[in-house]
Amino acid sequence: MSILKRTVWAAMIAAVWAGAASANWSDSFDGGKLNLSWTFVSFPQVTGTFKQTITPGEAGNYYLTFTETTPVAKGGSAFAAGFGSTEKFKDVRVGATLNLAGDTRYNYYGLMARGSYFIDPDGKLTGVAPGFVADGYILHIDYSDGPANLKLDLEKVKMNQNVMDKNIEVTVPSVLNARSYYAELEVVGAGPVYVTGRLYEFKGGPLVVQTPTMVDTDAKDPWEDEKKQEKVYKEGLCGIFAQNEQGDGEPAGFKCTWDDVSAVSDFTSSPSLVIDDFESYADNAQIGAAWVDNIPDAGLDYAFLDITTVYQGFKALRLEVQNQFEPYTTEATRTFVVPQDWTVGGTDVLSIMFHGYYRDADQADDKYHCNVEQPLYVKVADDAGKEATVTLPPYVVQSGSWHSWDIPLADVAAAGVDLKIVKKLTIGAGDGKASAQTGQDIDLIYVDYIRLGFLPQAQ
Secondary structure (H helix, E strand, C coil), X not given: CCHHXXXXXXXXXXXXXXXXXXXXXXXXXXXXXXXXXCEEEEECCCCCCEEEEEEECHHHCEEEEEEECCCHXXXXXXXXXXXXXXXXXXXXXXXXXXXCCCCCCCEEEEEEEEEEEEEECCCCCCCCCCEEEEEEEEEEEECCCCHHHCEEEEEEEECCEECECCCEEEECCXXXXXCCEEEEEEEECCCCEEEEEEEECCCCCXXXXXXXXXXXXXXXXXXXXXXXXXXXXCCEXXXXXXXXXXXXXXCCCEEEXXXXXXXXXXXXXXXXXXXXXXXXXXXXXXHHHHEEECCCCCCCCCEEEECCCCXXXXXXXXXXXXXXXXXXXXXXXXXXXEEECCCHHHCCEEEEEEECCCCCCCCCCCCCCCCCCCCEEEEEEECCCCEEEEEECHHHHHCCCCEEEEEEHHHHHHCCCCCCCEEEEEEEEECCCCCCCXXXXXXXXXXXXXXXXXXXXXX
């Protein structure tokens, strides 16, 4: 659990805002110096061992390094931040290249938007410790479980305390993450506020992964702690921060590296690459109306909303399969009212997260038993009726965890489908022959986070 999540304050104090009119700022630390009037702060501010240096890299490049060498238990900074300007932003994208040195272990990088803070000089205001006290929207680039388990997550922070009850996060599919990426936090709107985090291969490069969008309102939000109901943040500072994890014997302190740090208010919102993350459906009736199954019996449903087995966010599609009965396939089809252009932004892959159902032979069967082997397939059809089908081997439906199915769009186009007018997307299981299911056995396929993306590129 992060320091922000653990910290509980004894007092609630109005934040002091700094700022001027909205604008843009950026710093790549050219010439081996800070090229903006940076402000660096930390909490707690006791030992003074939080340091910032400009570090030389390859080919004359320079980057900013945050270091903290003292454990939190001995007074070291739990987290530290840098603000490149005192300008306040409303709609904004905060970005930075991070982990240039590739040596992050068990720490957090972070980006902050619509932030505010004050300095508690002696700890009397908070009753905890001296240091900076912040509000804002946060993107965590989360190395707390090591580079092989890199995640992105969104937080809303009040007085250094995370007010989230449910995590809004996504796992980075690669395991080779001891390397640099470009991260971006986008915050737009005021009623509600839409907060999205993204990770790119490099600045200007392909999108690696995107968080679900956090929708923040003045009302009680589903992700919000049951004891909290915080107002939205409508404007504020932008910055970067590093955070120290100490709970389970991780290395003392932190070392985090940054380049190409910016806050931009002048931008055009990118088209959404998410086809469906299932968060908008309220109940089984809504998801069943959007994802229509192929079983002719109107009294039976096979597509359901699931809130227990999800890849990210709070909801997923559950397809219940009974292919021991005709038509020996079970599928759900989403028909788009307006045909979709899957070429926008240069995307070249359709990615679908799926999860099967597996129970070891020595486990007692529950109501569902173990999935039997049968093919998993996807069909894409355009507005002219051209269709492409892509199939995975029968054993994949027995996967006991989430997997990404990445389908090159070139393969879909090769079957004659016009990717600029995609009309239908179908996900199904079976091959038209009776499966090995017996009696009324139900097999389960879970689907989440269907999106367009980019195939990996050589560095």
